[in-house]
Amino acid sequence: MEKKLQSVEDVLQKTESKLLKIENEFQEYRSSQEQSQKEMFAVLRKLENQAALNLSELHNRNQEKVHTALHELDRNLRRVLQNQYNQPYATSCKDVPSLISGTYLIRVKSASTPFTVYCEQQQFGGGWIVFQYRYDGSLDFYRGWNEFRDGFGDLNKEFWLGLEKVHQLTSGRKHELIVELKNFNGTYIYARYDAFEIGNESDQYDVKNIGKYSGTAGDIMSHYEGVKFSTKDRDNDAYSNNYCLPLFEGAWWHKYCTLANLNGRYMNDDDRKSMHWGNYKQNRQKLSFSRMMIRELR
Numbered sequence: 001m002e003k004k005l006q007s008v009e010d011v012l013q014k015t016e017s018k019l020l021k022i023e024n025e026f027q028e029y030r031s032s033q034e035q036s037q038k039e040m041f042a043v044l045r046k047l048e049n050q051a052a053l054n055l056s057e058l059h060n061r062n063q064e065k066v067h068t069a070l071h072e073l074d075r076n077l078r079r080v081l082q083n084q085y086n087q088p089y090a091t092s093c094k095d096v097p098s099l100i101s102g103t104y105l106i107r108v109k110s111a112s113t114p115f116t117v118y119c120e121q122q123q124f125g126g127g128w129i130v131f132q133y134r135y136d137g138s139l140d141f142y143r144g145w146n147e148f149r150d151g152f153g154d155l156n157k158e159f160w161l162g163l164e165k166v167h168q169l170t171s172g173r174k175h176e177l178i179v180e181l182k183n184f185n186g187t188y189i190y191a192r193y194d195a196f197e198i199g200n201e202s203d204q205y206d207v208k209n210i211g212k213y214s215g216t217a218g219d220i221m222s223h224y225e226g227v228k229f230s231t232k233d234r235d236n237d238a239y240s241n242n243y244c245l246p247l248f249e250g251a252w253w254h255k256y257c258t259l260a261n262l263n264g265r266y267m268n269d270d271d272r273k274s275m276h277w278g279n280y281k282q283n284r285q286k287l288s289f290s291r292m293m294i295r296e297l298r
Contacts, residue, residue, distance in 0.1 A: 092169070092296040093119035094127035101126075103155050108168045115165060118155045120293055124178060124192075129169065131161035132292035134275065137266030142249050145234040149201060160263070163198065163205040163229060166294065170197040170208075174297040177210070181217055181277050182289035184268045189217040191277075196221075196294055204228035204236050207253055220260045220278040224253040249273040262290045 089107035090096045096104045101121045106129075107114040120128040134141070139158035151162025169175060177196035182188045195211025206228045213219035228236035230251060235242040237254035244254040250264030250273070259278040267274045268286050275287035 128293035191217040
């Protein structure tokens with residue numbers, strides 16, 4: 001019996017020894033793992049710090065490059081502007097050194113501020129400044145005095161150049177006028193005048209001079225010599241109660257209203273508010289296209 005107990009005790013001791021060994025090995029493994037984690041975290045923190053440092057250095061270098069590029073751009077821009085200021089501008093589309101129609105900067109006088117115009121360089125020999133253009137009705141022309149004075153729209157689409165610019169151009173040098181028209185059936189006509197000038201804002205941009213007519217559209221502009229320009233918020237017609245603009249909804253040189261309404265509503269309809277040109281409206285074919293242009297005479 002004693003031998004059996006001794007044998008069991010021996011087995012227990014061996015088992016306990018094995019358990020202690022296993023526990024020790026586990027403790028060593030866990031310590032090793034914890035150390036590995038600590039080392040791993042330390043490496044990660046080091047990498048993170050290094051990455052932050054690299055990003056900071058990269059940012060600083062990029063900032064320096066950006067500042068350098070901006071400084072160079074500013075210097076180039078000043079040089080270009082200085083060169084443009086020193087170079088003479090074209091005074092009209094006749095002086096533009098190109099046969100391609102498009103937008104160009106012109107300066108009416110040496111001391112005046114240059115502005116952009118659309119030059120028609122193909123039709124009727126070229127050299128024309130377009131000051132009114134309508135062809136699809138995308139732009140609302142029922143506007144007030146300030147907008148007709150200063151201009152509105154996109155020079156590459158539908159637009160009104162501005163009465164003040166037209167005054168500066170026509171008062172400084174002699175100009176001719178041409179009006180191109182087309183109805184919704186595609187029929188093209190035009191009216192040409194060998195002189196055209198309008199006054200300044202104090203004179204309400206009145207028609208100072210309209211020359212001899214030629215063309216296929218019929219003479220309408222001759223009726224407007226001496227007539228002031230009217231808009232929906234500036235009544236200059238011959239009536240005393242703002243009669244014409246609400247009736248036609250088109251800014252124009254209204255006297256006893258108008259025979260032409262090129263700034264009227266864009267519509268193919270039998271309506272006096274629609275775009276029309278004198279006798280051309282009698283066939284009830286309303287205008288789908290209108291372009292008014294001036295050219296310097298030399």
